[in-house]
Amino acid sequence: MAGSPSPSAAPAQPKILLAKSGLVTAGPVPGKFGRGGGEEETAPLRSRLPPVGSLNLLSDSWDFHIDRLLPFLTENTDFTVVGVIGPPGAGKSTIMNEIYGFDGSSPGMLPPFSIQSEDTKMMAKHCTVGIEPRVSAQRFILLDTQPVFSPSVLAEMMRPDGSSMISLLSGEPLSAELAHEVMGIQLGILLTSICHVVLVVCEGVHDYNMWNLMSTVDLLKHGIPDPSALSSSQSQGSNPGLEKENLDKVNEGEEYMATPLFVHTKLQDEDLFPNTVVQLKKALGQYFCSSSYMRERCGNVVKDHPFSSVNHGTQSNDMDSAPLKLFAIPSKNRDDCARSQIESYISALWKLQNQVLSMNCPSFARTVSERDWLKNSAKIWELVKKSPIIAEYSRTLQSSGMFRR
Numbered sequence: 001m002a003g004s005p006s007p008s009a010a011p012a013q014p015k016i017l018l019a020k021s022g023l024v025t026a027g028p029v030p031g032k033f034g035r036g037g038g039e040e041e042t043a044p045l046r047s048r049l050p051p052v053g054s055l056n057l058l059s060d061s062w063d064f065h066i067d068r069l070l071p072f073l074t075e076n077t078d079f080t081v082v083g084v085i086g087p088p089g090a091g092k093s094t095i096m097n098e099i100y101g102f103d104g105s106s107p108g109m110l111p112p113f114s115i116q117s118e119d120t121k122m123m124a125k126h127c128t129v130g131i132e133p134r135v136s137a138q139r140f141i142l143l144d145t146q147p148v149f150s151p152s153v154l155a156e157m158m159r160p161d162g163s164s165m166i167s168l169l170s171g172e173p174l175s176a177e178l179a180h181e182v183m184g185i186q187l188g189i190l191l192t193s194i195c196h197v198v199l200v201v202c203e204g205v206h207d208y209n210m211w212n213l214m215s216t217v218d219l220l221k222h223g224i225p226d227p228s229a230l231s232s233s234q235s236q237g238s239n240p241g242l243e244k245e246n247l248d249k250v251n252e253g254e255e256y257m258a259t260p261l262f263v264h265t266k267l268q269d270e271d272l273f274p275n276t277v278v279q280l281k282k283a284l285g286q287y288f289c290s291s292s293y294m295r296e297r298c299g300n301v302v303k304d305h306p307f308s309s310v311n312h313g314t315q316s317n318d319m320d321s322a323p324l325k326l327f328a329i330p331s332k333n334r335d336d337c338a339r340s341q342i343e344s345y346i347s348a349l350w351k352l353q354n355q356v357l358s359m360n361c362p363s364f365a366r367t368v369s370e371r372d373w374l375k376n377s378a379k380i381w382e383l384v385k386k387s388p389i390i391a392e393y394s395r396t397l398q399s400s401g402m403f404r405r
Contacts, residue, residue, distance in 0.1 A: 031148050057143070057377075058130030058190075060156070062166050062183070064381040066374055069133050069382075073370035078138040081182060081373070082356060083131075083258070085184075086201030086210060088147035090331065091265040093128065095199060097102040098349045099356050100136050113144045138357070141370065143195065148184035149209060169391045178403040182394050188217035189384050193224045194260040196361040202264045205271040206330075211287055214260060218291045220389050226256035228364035230376040257292045259361045261397035263352065265329040272328055282328045293324060327352050 013228055022177065055068045077329055082099060084092045093113035112134045132144045146153060157166050164179035191198045202210045238309045270276070288294050329348045368376070384390070397403060 012225075055133060056130045057133050058187075058381075060129050060166075062130070062168060062385075064378045066378050070374060072135055072139075073374055075369045075371060076139055077367050077369050079141060079370050079373075080140045080197070081143065081195040082194055082197045082199065082363070083143040083145065083335075084149060084199040084201060084264075085145050085188055085191055085213075086199075087203055087207070088150045088152065090147075090201045090203040092147070092199070092201050093144055095201065095263065095265075095329075095352065096134070096142050097355045099140065100142055101138075101353075112142075117251055139370070140357070141373075143191065145187055145191070148187065148213065150180075154180045154181070161274055167290040168385065169394060170386050172391065172394070174394065174398075175403050178394065178398055181397065182390065185216055185390060185393075186211055186384050187219060189221045189224065189387075189390070190377075190381055191382070192217055192221060192258045192260070193256065193380050194227050194373070196363075197356060197359060198258045198260050199356075200260050200262045202262065203266055205267055205276070207264070209288075210262075211284070214293070215288070215291065216286060216393075218257075218288075218293060220387070220393055221257070221292075222255065222389055224255060224380060224383055225389065226365040227373055227376045227380055228366040228368040230379045255292075256364065259359065260293050260324065261352075261356070262326045263323065263329060264326065265333045267328050268331060272330060277328050280328070281324075284306070284324055284326050288324060294301065325355070328356070373382075 053074075056065065057069055058064055077214075082096075084096055086092045093111075093115055096109045096113050097115075102111050103109070113132065114128070128144050128146045130146055134142045134144070154176060157179060158165050159165050159176070162175055162177075164174045164176045166179060166183075168174060168179050168182050174182065196251065200210050200214055202208070264271075264280070284295070327348065329352070330345045332345045364373075
């Protein structure tokens, strides 16, 4: 554990958030999620760990910080990285808390990821900045991200003259509106490049903005290598020219793509009828029928899934066997609904958690440890920021007149 609150003081920060393997296995009797060990055992380690509040992988200046998370990672190679992306208030942090296994019944214990309060909503603010990581006892590395399509994010990055105060594309000057658009794309490309699973959260049944964003991510995610291919040994004792040559060789190989799970939240009764959900899954498959997401990996074989041939008579269990998964989450106030065909909010979250924790996702090309994964993710972030394809797309958007200069 990162620390234990004293009985008389309310904790200012969440205490059970990130853990080294020694913390989650210490002690003869582990807790509910494998946590154990006493205060005396964990005190020496806690003194060497950075404060929880400074652990953002991606900061508000859009810089990647390895040193913040590295002390919490190990040489373990059996881990799963789960990221989430979506608009403000859609329930991203709530879903990630569920996957983490947070037990809200513990007195005085804050959730791993902050939930938007009523005060935050009224002030039109957002909780998550950049990328906030947490590591569960089961060695799930969870990446919660700042919202996309967020007015509060846009307001914070805008200068009085309308330009962006955050450098996104190797210092190219951008208007705040265009930079805000590019930020969402870069975030999506990073997550699909370094995660095993990416939860794409949409609010309501008719919100297709995230579908459009992920389609753009698929279009622009080129030249970004598998994170395990950027072995730290390549750069040790090598010169910049040799490292660039290694990167060029890596880029010639097959690119890696995380497995997306599309999650539509805050659905009403009429949105949850079986036929409606089946049609939504069918629309999802048809929308992405020619994308990189529609590939089934069986060992080393990659084959397209004939989703476009699905007809209206397809049963939902056939849809569930397709590469693209869609989850429908009811509004929270639907818990007391007695209609049998409406799945409760808590039950839907549990089902989603069970699906994520049990997924057999495509692995990276090579075996990589948690610590090497983090170091390689920083290198991938630099490639994303310097991507000529994203830069050209940004210039095309600028010349289209959609964004101010």
